[in-house]
Amino acid sequence: MPSERGDLREPAIGGVSTSQLRLLTKVARMYHEHGMRQPQIAEQLHISQPRVSRLLKQATALGIVRTTVITPAGVHAELEEEIERRFGLRDVVVADTGHSSPGEQSALKAIGAAAAVYLETTLTGGDRIGISSWSSTLLATVDAMRPRPNPVADQVVQVIGGVGSSTSQIYATRLADRLAILTGAKAIFLPAPGLATSSAAREVLVTDPHISDVMATYGSLTMLLAGLGSLEPSPLLMESGNAIADTDQDALRKLGAVGDICLRFFDEHGEVVKSALDERVLGIDTDTLRSIPRVVGIAGGTRKYTAIRAALRGGWLDVLVTDLDVARCLAVEPAP
Amino acid sequence: MPSERGDLREPAIGGVSTSQLRLLTKVARMYHEHGMRQPQIAEQLHISQPRVSRLLKQATALGIVRTTVITPAGVHAELEEEIERRFGLRDVVVADTGHSSPGEQSALKAIGAAAAVYLETTLTGGDRIGISSWSSTLLATVDAMRPRPNPVADQVVQVIGGVGSSTSQIYATRLADRLAILTGAKAIFLPAPGLATSSAAREVLVTDPHISDVMATYGSLTMLLAGLGSLEPSPLLMESGNAIADTDQDALRKLGAVGDICLRFFDEHGEVVKSALDERVLGIDTDTLRSIPRVVGIAGGTRKYTAIRAALRGGWLDVLVTDLDVARCLAVEPAP
DNA sequence: AGGATACCTGAATGAGTATTCAACACTGGT
DNA sequence: ACCAGTGTTGAATACTCATTCAGGTATCCT
Secondary structure (H helix, E strand, O other): OOOOOOOOOOOOHHHOOHHHHHHHHHHHHHHHHOOOOHHHHHHHHOOOHHHHHHHHHHHHHOOOEEEEEOOOOOOOHHHHHHHHHHHOOOEEEEEOOOOOOOOOHHHHHHHHHHHHHHHHHHOOOOEEEEEOOOOHHHHHHHHHOOOOOOOOEEEEEEOEOEOOOHHHHHHHHHHHHHHHHHHOOEEEOOOOEOEOOOHHHHHHHHOOHHHHHHHHHHHHOOEEEEEOEEOOOOHHHHHOOOOOOHHHHHHHHHOOEEEEEOOEEEEOOOOEOOOHHHHHEOEOOHHHHHOOOEEEEEOOOHHHHHHHHHHHHOOOOOEEEEEHHHHHHHHOOOOO | OOOOOOOOOOOOOOOOOHHHHHHHHHHHHHHHHOOOOHHHHHHHHOOOHHHHHHHHHHHHHOOOEEEEEOOOOOOOHHHHHHHHHHHOOOEEEEEOOOOOOOOOHHHHHHHHHHHHHHHHHHOOOOEEEEEOOOOHHHHHHHHHOOOOOOOOEEEEEEOEOEOOOHHHHHHHHHHHHHHHHHHOOEEEOOOOEOEOOOHHHHHHHHHOHHHHHHHHHHHHOOEEEEEOEEOOOOHHHHHOOOOOOHHHHHHHHHOOEEEEEOOEEEEOOOOEOOOHHHHHEOEOOHHHHHHOOEEEEEOOOHHHHHHHHHHHHOOOOOEEEEEHHHHHHHHOOOOO
16 A cells, blocks of 8 residues: 555544544543543443543544643743753753843842752652752752751761861851751761862871761762852852962863862863862762762853853753753753 | 633642742653653652642643543534535634533633644644734634644744733733744744724834834735634633723624624624724734635634624635534525 | 641552453455 | 454453542641
């Protein structure tokens, strides 16, 4: 039988006779519109229940029954799926920032709120959460979370030391502390600077049991909450006393670094950028980080776009929470 | 006595927050469009299976997920042919509404689904589609359409301004937007009210390039998707803030008008009814409208019967999508 | 405050549905 | 006639999903 390409014929769809179509529609109506159960329909029409099931399946296949999902305004399901698909993520949350201008303050709040909701709905207990620190986005997230009556996580572990002055070290600690309180988890702090003055200094510090004990827990984390760093100047970093010296930053840029997670830097393809800095970082190492089952990246703003894209390309994240603008850009990126 | 309850659920919020809507939509898409099983979804989103089940139920209740049973073409072939013959139409699609009572909700869905199928099978690419707005029937149509993988139309153009409050203007815009997304076409909006407050006001508005540029495209449309207005009170129109003032309506009735397409009114013979209103309408004009090669009227319900019959008599339409009740009446009408 | 109500949750479970499987019926070819 | 091949059927069953239930929390009302 020569197969016809043109499908503009008058009667009978898909090689099904009109009388069968009648039966199909009848059954479909009974089931979907009148809410009858299959055995009921079977009895009434004197056919077997499996037959009803098959008819319904066929009706769906032929398009007689169609189910549509309508995306409500202000929700960006397609966008989220597109990004998930492109970069192989488990989940993407797009915060609707409305028409916020470059003044990132409201975007920050929106991302924080979205991330907070994400955490509240997906933290069900038993997680050991790592949290990278001193990120204003993470701060916004924690600020937006509501305290849970009963524990929804076991541990909250600080995966990177405090950075800069002792003031911002407290800052870092407070973030972990707040999250621990909100989730009812035990907080585990890393009482150390994030960046030792030299690799030798780092060696000395990691022999301290207070520090090595904490770092030993990194391997058993089930989740990591990570801010993304970009190598653009960030207001908070600046204010907190130059986390990374300008010279270091320049060196990293020369090596092609565009961003970092927990001070582990990567280039625009998401490839690790090794540098002298690595030997001075007191925090989770790259391999351990990448072995965490659920890494949640929370970041937005066009300033961080390059870093976000790189992190996705490199497969650093499993879940991304970001804003609408960034999401729109990501959705049109070529796949990694 | 309007038995229809809140039909203006465009904000789609039944006391549900946006973040919840987001989750609902996401789950709904995973289940219905990607065919994932509930446990799978639960695992990926870190929620429990019962929760997925409940979310899906809620999504259905809120109308985010809707299931329709359509009558396959050809089941009412004789009826369709009869109407085509009598009124010289190119195509007629009769939606079987089952035994639905005056409560027009299910009839609306059936017509919408039938129209959706018609569009899906006859849009093959290259069309420039005009769409009249704020019609609940058109809304139902767009809702029932399934996204096509590749573009099947070039443009979707809004041929009449928004009507009523700013809320329902968005309504109008979204209709065009959704259709554009579904067909992969470029959306062109008419950023204006459908009815200016005076003919002078209209003159001012049409000098705006944002508006005149859009209106300039009307001449090259290859297809028009039109709802039919009747001069009976329509629930949607009423709720959306009295599109047409009562006084205007009375005047039109006195002139013999029984219905309209894109606010161009006609009497029971389908003859144009000129009135002062014409000078205030921001939308496609009668001549341009009637020169469009394929005008598809989508309307049903006995409330609109007179208007539908008049439109057919006047030759306003090339294609009609309607319900079984109206079709039966039309089939026994004397030819125009 | 206290207490009652309404609500939400996940584990367990029962309801409802899809699929397997063996039997059977129909083709068309030898 | 006979027999692959193909398709259809219903009984049994494996599967998926919706609901119950118990335990808990917010909120309102006294």
